[in-house]
Amino acid sequence: MxxxxxxxxxxxxxxxxxxxxxxxxxxxxxxxxxxxxxxxxxxxxxxxxxxxxxxxxxxxxxxxxxxxxxxxxxxxxxxxxxxxxxxxxxxxxxxxxxxxxxxxxxxxxxxxxxxxxxxxxxxxxxxxxxxxxxxxxxxxxxxxxxxENENNVxxxxxxxxxxxxKREVLGLERAVELGEMYVQGAMQASDLVNEPSSHITPEVLVSHAQEISLRHKQISCSVLDEKELKKKGFGCILGVARGSDEPPYLIHLSYTPKMPSKKKVFLVGKGITFDSGGISIKPADSMENMKMDMAGGAAVLGVFSQIATLSPKIEVHGIIAACENMPSGTAIKPGDVLTAYNKKTVEVLNTDAEGRLVLADACAYAVDHKADMIIDLATLTGACIVALGPDIAGLFGTDQSLLGKIKTAADDAGEKMWQLPLEQSYEKLMKSDIADFRNISAIRAVGGGAITGALFIKNFIGETPWAHIDIAGPAWAIEQREYTEKGATGFGVRTLLRFLKEL
CATH class of the missing domain: 3.40.220.10 (Leucine Aminopeptidase, subunit E, domain 1)
Incomplete structure (x- = not known):
């Protein structure tokens, strides 16, 4: 560097x-x-x-x-x-x-x-x-x-x-270190997303999380494997993973500040290391870049790779629901019903709407661990790209103060976000005839898929202040820009580090 x-x-x-x-x-x-x-x-x-x-x-x-x-x-x-x-x-x-x-x-x-x-x-x-x-x-x-180096640059x-x-020069060294820290976190996330899915499996994400915890005394890492997920009732993560030979994991990173803190912030990342769509399989050209469907989880790892250096004053937890979404004879099928971690039931009508399922379990787990606020990041919906284009993330949430702080941090980082509504009248579209919820809207032709996806996750948040960032567009750049390369961008890392710095 x-x-x-x-x-x-x-x-x-x-x-x-x-x-x-x-x-x-x-x-x-x-x-x-x-x-x-x-x-x-x-x-x-x-x-x-x-x-x-x-x-x-x-x-x-x-x-x-x-x-x-x-x-x-x-x-x-x-x-x-x-x-x-x-x-x-x-x-x-x-x-x-x-x-x-x-x-x-x-x-x-x-x-x-x-x-x-x-x-x-x-x-x-x-x-x-x-x-x-x-x-x-x-x-x-x-x-x-x-x-070989194609461009010889x-x-x-x-x-x-x-x-x-000269008076101000003394303070610039720390400013340089901050910039370097933001970049290193984003680059680590980008490296993970750019790797082929054959090299970044759920188990490899576990290894990366454990390596981060071993480097810093203030960070610990616990992992729930498939056996423990079954024992504790993570039905949605297990359901999504059923079609794959790769076992699922729930990764829990914890950062403890030097001075005790009563506040607990949970960062939750979608970690689908490859998304074929499952039985509701994607077209071939929609599957080419689906190694990037774990960009939310990678962002959480990017943040935790730098969090000890940042040294925020509050307790921070990182939760990653890691698995693959593949078709097979054991995969979930449209019409199946899953029981989530919070005991709510979900009728799966499209297996390609799997990100919200794993986030449901992960967010419910965060609530169970007394989170004071939850921020989830996910390449959740193509509908968000339709609404905002490829460069802007959709921002949703239940707490305007939290959303305002995230937006301020995003503006400072140059990571574009735009707040979209959690339209209450759309909630009925996510009600199932045979279960508590369905995982896709009852009337798909009307649009609003980014909103209904966020509304689905909201059912697993309870009263905890929550923000949902749909990074489906900006997590992956389709062309080189002024300071970003084509491919993975590490979107969200620099925003979240700035956000945590100000808490």
Whole structure:
């Protein structure tokens, strides 16, 4: 991973191979941003900028060689748009674009001026984690099974974050560490999701959880295997797993703060390591990426991989319902009835609506363990992608204060979420004629599948404050973006770490 250092100066004599300069959409400000350069370089660069019609528009890139101070040196300008519109995400994206441009040009060390332009009411310390995220996430790629480097791109070896205010520089080291922590958690989750399902089975998820607990004294891990799940009545998880040769598990990670805390937050992740749809089998092209159906569980593991470093003041639990959803002679069939952990019964009318079944057991288990709040993450519904597109998670819940805190953390992380309603009039659509509930809506043609999926889970929450995050879209990127790679994104990890930090 790129080494990131702090420097209290910004001039044309830095010992780096290049400069990354964020410039707003303002001709005067562009000139001001470049005033540190040698006058001959500046004159040539300004002329070239005009010739190329670079204006500092959001996401605009301009790369040019410098020659006065060091051979092979390069300056990379990244447009950040109008000053009034600058956000944390603007700077995160700019850092990602600059880093990728530097790597493509063979630049090994790159200097960033971190506080030339800031969002309203923010300081350098506030934006440094965002810039660090942009730098590091933009270089993430999962090439484990590639026989050679296709693009011959050289990773950035060192990034120098420059800030001339010496009083503030001392606090920036911690800000860098925060950014690195957010990234490491997201990358760990992404690695798990990107792996083939043949390599990430429920048992492998158990091993990862146990490894995390062994590294940190404040984290413990308990696991319920198939025998214990049967004994304790986890009928929904066992039902989903029935068609697979891979045994199911319920993973329970616990973080205990140094000072005793009365609050307990439960993070619950859907851990379907492969989802064929079961007997209600998916079409072939809908099954290609279904190794990513455990992205919610991976996010919980990503959070716990960093939680001891974050050191929140409250007790945090991570629950992962891990199994496969496969068709076979032993698989559950449409029309079967399962008994959940809380003794409620569910008529399974579509075996491809399995995520809500395992979450029902996992959330009921969290309630039974006296959770003060529950946050679940799941690649739950294609309907959420229809409603919000591939980049935005659906946010549901019963406690507006909790939802507001999650949304604030998500906005800071640049992970887009939008609150959707838990429409009470739709609850009757999830009532069964022969059991307490059905796992799909009685009238599928009317739509609202993301809402009815959330309403189903709500039946297993009781009165506990609860948030449900449907990450079906943003957990998997269909193309490269400013600082994210195609494939797994680790969505939710950076939001939840920020959320826990503020509790």
């Amino acid at each position: 790129t080494k990131i250092t702090i420097n209290p100066t910004w001039n044309n004599q830095l010992h780096t191979d290049g400069y990354a300069v964020f410039v707003p959409q303002d001709e005067k400000e562009i000139s001001k941003s470049l005033s540190f350069l040698h006058k001959d370089e500046l004159a040539t660069l300004v002329s070239e900028i005009k010739h190329e019609k670079f204006q500092g528009k959001l996401g605009e890139l301009f790369s040019f060689p410098l020659w006065m101070s060091k051979p092979g040196r390069r300056i990379i300008l990244v447009g950040i748009g109008p000053q009034k519109d600058i956000t944390d995400e603007t700077l995160r994206k700019a850092a990602g674009l600059a880093t990728r441009a530097a790597s493509k040009a063979g630049v090994g060390t790159l200097a960033f001026r971190v506080a030339a332009y800031l969002p309203n009411n923010e300081t350098a310390k506030d934006v440094v984690p965002d810039i660090v995220e942009g730098i590091l996430l933009s270089q993430y790629s999962f090439k484990k099974y590639k026989s 050289v990773s950035l070896q060192r990034a120098v974050l420059c800030h001339e205010n």
